[in-house]
Amino acid sequence: MSIVVTGATGHLGRHVVEQLLEKVPADRITAVVRTPERAADFAARGVRIAVADYNAPETFDGLFAAGDKVLLVSGNEFDKGRVQQHRVVIDAAEAAGVALLAYTSAPGTLKAALADDHRGTEEALLASEVPYTLLRNGWYHENYTENLAPVLEHGAVVHAAGEGRVSSASRADYAAAAVAVLTGEGHENRTYELGGDEAWSFAEFAAEVGRQSGREIVYRPVSVEEYQGILAGAGLPGPLAAVLAGVEASIENGELVVDTGDLSRLTGRPATPLAEAIGAALKG
Numbered sequence: 001m002s003i004v005v006t007g008a009t010g011h012l013g014r015h016v017v018e019q020l021l022e023k024v025p026a027d028r029i030t031a032v033v034r035t036p037e038r039a040a041d042f043a044a045r046g047v048r049i050a051v052a053d054y055n056a057p058e059t060f061d062g063l064f065a066a067g068d069k070v071l072l073v074s075g076n077e078f079d080k081g082r083v084q085q086h087r088v089v090i091d092a093a094e095a096a097g098v099a100l101l102a103y104t105s106a107p108g109t110l111k112a113a114l115a116d117d118h119r120g121t122e123e124a125l126l127a128s129e130v131p132y133t134l135l136r137n138g139w140y141h142e143n144y145t146e147n148l149a150p151v152l153e154h155g156a157v158v159h160a161a162g163e164g165r166v167s168s169a170s171r172a173d174y175a176a177a178a179v180a181v182l183t184g185e186g187h188e189n190r191t192y193e194l195g196g197d198e199a200w201s202f203a204e205f206a207a208e209v210g211r212q213s214g215r216e217i218v219y220r221p222v223s224v225e226e227y228q229g230i231l232a233g234a235g236l237p238g239p240l241a242a243v244l245a246g247v248e249a250s251i252e253n254g255e256l257v258v259d260t261g262d263l264s265r266l267t268g269r270p271a272t273p274l275a276e277a278i279g280a281a282l283k284g
Contacts, residue, residue, distance in 0.1 A: 001099070002048070003182050004030040004064060006089060007073035009038040011142070012104065015175035016071060016182075017042055023183050032063065054085035057092075064096035069182050072103045074118065083120035090121075094128045100188060101125065102133040102181050104174070107193055107258050112250040114243050131188040133181050138195035138258045139168040141277035144205065148281055152213060156220045157206040160227035160248035164202075167195030167258040170272040177266040195258025196271040208275050212282055224249050 003020060007013040008031030020029050026046030033039045034053050043049050052059035054075050064070060070093050075085050086103070093101045103125055106118040118136075125132045151157055177194055181187045203219040210217035222230070228245035232238055250256060263271050 001067040001069070002028055002030045002065065004032060004050075004068050004070045004098075005073065006032040006052075006054075006071065007075070008042070009033050009035070010073060010076075012171050012175060013071075013073045015172050016073075016178050017047065019172075019175055019179045020182070021045065021047070023179065030063075030068075054088055057088045060088055060092035062096075064093050064098050066097040066099075068093075068096065068098045069100045070098050070102070071178055071182060072101055074104050074121070082117040083124065086117075086121040087124045090125055090128050090130060094130050098130060100133060100182075101130045102135055102178060102187075104178070105134050105136045107136050107138050107195065107256065108191075109193075109255045109258070110247075110250055111253075111255055112243070112246040114247055133187045133189075134191040135174070135178055135181065136191065136193050136258075137174045138193075138263075139166050139256050140174070141168045141170045141196075141272065141274055143168070145277045145281035148209065148278075151206075151209060151217060152215060155216055156218050157202050157209070158220050158222060158227070158230065159202045159251075160222050160224045160245060161202055161251035162221055164250075164252035164254060164256075165199035166201075166251055166256045167197075167199045168256075168274065169194070169196035169263055170277055173263060173267060173271045176269075177263055180266045180268075192262040192266060193258050193260040194263040194266075195256075195260070196274070197261075197264055198273070199257045199259070200274055205274070205278075208278055209282075212275070212279055 005016050008017050030048045031039050031042050032050045032052050039049050050063050072089050075082050106115045206217045206219040224245050228241050231241035
């Protein structure tokens with residue numbers, strides 16, 4: 001029996017494999033990647049490397065075995081039909097008779113277009129015969145902390161979320177929840193709504209960046225249309241800019257506040273505070 005992680009060299013997948021290596025022997029872990037060179041460090045530590053691509057169904061033939069536990073990390077190719085990509089993995093898992101397929105989804109409260117592919121994937125998974133776990137991951141701290149340079153340069157946090165709040169947590173937190181499911185028992189056919197312990201507003205985010213950087217940082221709210229234009233001006237493709245701007249409206253409506261406590265219960269520890277993530281980013 002293997003624990004199989006797709007997208008294993010991506011931002012989230014890499015955290016999952018690293019944390020699995022702390023809990024199970026390396027030869028029980030399979031990292032599914034498109035570019036094996038990017039997984040050379042895992043291979044050197046004894047992790048099995050499998051090369052497969054969501055866009056090439058045949059590459060998943062025989063990849064899974066009966067009894068495997070699989071983490072399907074959602075793809076990020078928004079223009080290539082993510083539901084169909086994910087269905088490739090679900091079909092292969094069903095054919096092999098895996099013991100569990102966990103999927104990194106989006107909060108059930110999120111109504112933005114970004115959630116459409118996640119809902120479609122959930123429907124495909126529930127229609128299959130595969131025992132499932134839905135890991136409905138909330139927003140990541142890193143969505144904001146990894147791009148602080150313009151904030152510091154302009155002294156402003158610019159968003160279209162009004163006074164809306166976000167229950168974010170770190171990628172490492174969400175990875176820990178996935179590892180708990182993949183290495184634990186009793187998670188079959190369960191749905192977990194995952195988010196940080198404390199929701200925050202962008203005004204509070206700006207204040208914390210200012211406090212830790214020693215600079216004056218203000219929150220400058222804009223309209224969704226303005227925000228979409230800013231994203232497009234920064235080089236994002238038009239459709240992606242529209243999707244991300246739509247999330248801002250969802251934040252203002254409270255759709256990214258997740259207060260179930262599922263994340264800290266699964267991991268057995270508090271979620272990483274936003275202030276800690278900001279501090280790490282400023283030092284990095």
